[in-house]
Amino acid sequence: MRMSRLLLKTLREAPADADLPSHKLLIRAGLVSQLAAGLYSFTPLGWKVFRRLEAIIREEMDGAGAQEVHLPALHPIEVWEKSGRAAAMGETLFRLNDRKEHGFALGPTHEEVISDLAGRTIQSYRDLPVTLYQIQTKFRDEPRPRGGLIRLREFTMKDAYSFDTGWYTLDASYDLAFEAYVRIFQRAGVPVIPVAADSGAIGGKDSQEFIFLTPNGEDEILLCPSCGYAANAEKADFRRPPAVPGEPAPMERIATPGQKTIDDLVANLGVEARQTCKAVFFRADGKPVFVAIRGDLDVNEVKLKNTLKAKDLEAMDERMARAAGLVAGSASAVGLTGMTIVADSSAVEAVNLVAGANEDGFHYTNVNHGRDWKG
């Protein structure tokens, strides 16, 4: 192709809509063009780049013994209802009806469909193991598309699915895939760090993510330079900073007018944040949950969700909190009934914490887990 014939329009200035460096460059280089939120067209040059990336992925997947398939993007809604993920996906699932008013969905991922295919074609253990993959368009009605190509409503995903005879062979398939991914990123020139991750809605034993470090990312990871431990913050277990040591003292009720946050308590009572007990309220599958954690730490919602084995977890709204008798700003597990109480190990191990008295303007000092509250 002659450059003179190439349809390519570069821009000196990035559109005001572009914020991230990657987004600005993609647009200015003329590789992509936005149609609507989360929907992008690829120009001839952009598409060339896209296809070269696909080629790398195909070569490495094929090299690892995986077989490519092509699956429908349009799914009868039944397969999603049968798996229970129609409800789980909620509004993220793009739904539509055909002319006979039959329900369909645009596939956000393809576990349901590949399971159908595998169930029909794999008839004996002699057919195993087999790894299938696809590079196809997926659709998700994202709550907030953003960052250029970072989070889209229509996007291309490479998805691979292995079918094995047991845990041992599954691990072998997993390792093959892992190595293929490492090579793909190497060849693409993208420096990534594999980290342990939460397996999310798919479930399962192990999960890893390949993280590309950037100031504009969506996740946080923890790395240990000496032992090599690497994990997504959603997954990572870590040692809490030490608590202030001491012997349990008698609990006392004190007036703390207008003091509603950990910072307020620190400023007015002369204690450290790690000597307070933070109260956070959630709604897990519709039921109220109270979480107690040391004041200098924050609740990790993914871990909480996994601990509760909850399908759905969200912050409790004010109305529900009031109805449950919680006093925002002065809440604690002391004397609290009527809901699940979850205690982070930090709050269990710490001694003589400052916690809410469940009455506006009052707190308790010297609160101790086990003696004064449970959870």
Place this chain on the structure above:
RNA sequence: CGGGGUGUAGCUCAGCCUGGUUAGAGCGCGCGCUUUGGGAGCGCGAGGCCCCCGGUUCGAAUCCGGGCACCCCGACCA
């Protein structure tokens, strides 16, 4: 869904507060000339439902109300 911001030429923006003749600039685009050993210069030109609907007014890009779209933060992100 909550908070914030923006919507005027293909792109970046000015004009709007203090309503009033043909709505502007730079870049890009077209044509012509010139130049041609360095992302060129000069001239001419095309291009705008001023996001949409309604209201106020003799008169609205400009004021008021409603809506839509897009971006950012959060929620969420299977």
